[in-house]
Amino acid sequence: MKRPTIADIAKAAGVSKGAVSYALNNRPGVSAATRSRITGIAAELGWAPSTAARALSDGRAGALGLVIDRPAETLDAEPFLIRLIAGIQDELGAGPASLVLQVSPNHDTEVEIYRRWHAERRVDGVLLIDLRDDDARLDAVAALGLPAVVLGGPLGRPGLPCAWIDDEAAIDEVLEYLAALGHRRIVRVAGPREFMHTRVRSEAFEKAARRLGFESAEVVHTDYSDEAGASAARRVLVSRRPPSALVFDNDVMAVAALGVAHELGISVPGDVSLVAWDDSVLCRLVRPALSAIRRPIAEFGALAASLLRRTVEGETVGDERTSPPMLVTRGSSGPAA
Structure with a gap:
């Protein structure tokens, strides 16, 4: 269907194109009754202002x-x-x-x-x-x-x-929860080191771990992908002193780590607890379902x-x-x- 124009509105209303322009742009020059009739016809025809024209007139791109x-x-x-x-x-x-x-x-x-x-x-x-x-x-x-x-x-x-x-508060809540469950060795599988939110979470993680007296609290950096999450989880789970809990910076990596634990015959949560980040639907679809920080994304x-x-x-x-x-x-x- 052809997009209605000001000329179409003017023809239907029996007025000039100038009168239509005045009415639609809420400028003086037409009576209140004429303005109301023109805007009503424009609505019936499905007219909408051109964003390109608006950008030229008021500098806005929309x-x-x-x-x-x-x-x-x-x-x-x-x-x-x-x-x-x-x-x-x-x-x-x-x-x-x-x-x-x-x-x-x-x-x-x-x-x-x-x-x-x-x-x-x-x-x-x-x-x-x-x-x-x-x-x-x-x-x-x-x-x-x-x-x-x-x-x-x-x-x-x-x-x-x-x-x-407030990611700092989220980190505090996770570590306090794990400490209450008796965990003393934890690893956080984090995102890229250069991101500011990674640094904020890492600083909060280290501070909370010191305050709560964890035996070890390590941060491993990855790229957020499932492959990197799986690789990091496999590496720490087969280490000489594996952690009793893993915390992930997104849920994709946590799901991948759950698969690695099954592959290695490691019980979740019997041998290791997993906590994800963001709490998407992925966390509820796997078994066992993943504990997670739910952020209002x-x-x-x-x-x-x-x-x-x-x-x-x-x-x-x-x-x-x-x-x-x-x-x-x-x-x-x-x-x-």
Whole structure:
């Protein structure tokens, strides 16, 4: 079906195209009755303003941007990203703003994407995920004058608001739970070392382990994939002094580790307890079902999108935290052997 135009509305209403433009743009020049009749006809015809034309008139693209700097083939196996995007879309809803999503092969390319988007007026602002220490993106978007919101932090950086989840509290809850069950040797299978959220969790892990008096508390870094999670789990489970509990930075690695334990004839939770992170449906589909930290990921995405939308609209916003994460205990965790 042909997209209705201002000319179509003018013909149906029996007025000039100028009168239609005045009415639809809420400008003076037509009576209230004529304005009401024109907007009613426009609605009946299914007319909607052109986003391209709007961008030319008010400088708005009507879109927010998100670049994911991870291999494209890993995205379908990462429940966190799917739920995050769902939360962003839920916040944007049926409103005028849409989400522009692109996958980048590396960090430098990601910055070039922001420059191109800004030059072409493709987006009004961007969401920054997987923040790194001394992250070049922060200065890059500031130099461009491109509104941005960080998913992570808080950074306390003026003009760059953060949406964040209290991962430190989550780590504390997991280690206190394991300590109460008598565990004294634990290993955390973490994500890439360069990510700021990995460092935040690692610092909280080491601090809590010291406070609770664990005999050993090791951190092993991986790339979040099931292969890396399985490899890390196999290595520590066959070591001379294996841990009595494993904590994972995502649920994909935890599911893979459960398979390794079955393969090695190691009882879960009789010989080793497993605790996952994020609590996607994967944690409930395996046997035993995985204990996990449940983080409000969809809320996280929605909060970040809300902060960015409000920033684009000229509102001054600051760092905001989601509702707290919580530990959900299931069959994969129990008293230390």
